[in-house]
Amino acid sequence: MIRLIDSSFNNRVSIDLDGIDMPLFAHVYGCSLDYSAEPFWMRYASPFGSLTFSRFLYKKYPDFTKGVAEYLNGLFKSKIKFYHESVNIFYTEGDIVPHRDESGRVSSINIGLKNSDVAITSYSPTNTLVRYHEDKVDFQCVDGATYLLNTSNIHAVSGPRGVCRYMITYSLGIEYATVLDMLKQDLNGN
Numbered sequence: 001m002i003r004l005i006d007s008s009f010n011n012r013v014s015i016d017l018d019g020i021d022m023p024l025f026a027h028v029y030g031c032s033l034d035y036s037a038e039p040f041w042m043r044y045a046s047p048f049g050s051l052t053f054s055r056f057l058y059k060k061y062p063d064f065t066k067g068v069a070e071y072l073n074g075l076f077k078s079k080i081k082f083y084h085e086s087v088n089i090f091y092t093e094g095d096i097v098p099h100r101d102e103s104g105r106v107s108s109i110n111i112g113l114k115n116s117d118v119a120i121t122s123y124s125p126t127n128t129l130v131r132y133h134e135d136k137v138d139f140q141c142v143d144g145a146t147y148l149l150n151t152s153n154i155h156a157v158s159g160p161r162g163v164c165r166y167m168i169t170y171s172l173g174i175e176y177a178t179v180l181d182m183l184k185q186d187l188n189g190n
């Protein structure tokens with residue numbers, strides 16, 4: 001599942017995406033992160049496309065990550081505490097095959113940063129690969145808007161080759177429905 005949760009982020013903090021200079025590594029399953037490491041890109045690639053996450057972005061762009069965390073803390077009115085050290089960026093290119101996220105990433109908050117509307121994010125309404133392509137629900141993001149995604153539910157991305165689609169991302173170990181309830185309580189004035 002994916003849904004729009006806010007449209008007020010816009011460009012309150014910005015980052016020069018073309019100027020980000022960090023080494024790129026290919027992801028190897030089972031390898032752990034070195035938390036003393038300098039910032040880097042971690043790429044998950046397939047023959048159909050790639051997904052590239054920043055790691056430790058805050059070490060190089062603290063103003064940006066602090067601005068994002070401040071925005072998220074305001075959005076959730078401190079029901080969830082967001083730490084700027086956990087704010088990262090990913091970009092996709094081409095197709096990302098149906099999957100569930102790993103490393104305890106149960107849900108995530110994604111904010112459209114650049115070219116976020118060039119691809120379609122899809123999910124399985126039954127959280128299964130059976131009849132995935134027949135039953136999938138399609139969703140299109142836009143830049144400057146904030147989304148909640150159930151990353152423990154099977155999802156995929158379909159996009160063009162040669163165009164990088166950037167999103168800010170914050171991984172949560174909290175279930176999608178619980179996060180959504182926290183936001184709904186705010187809407188009800190609780």
Ligand SMILES: [Fe+2]
Nearest residue numbers: 100101151155
């Ligand atoms: Fe994913």
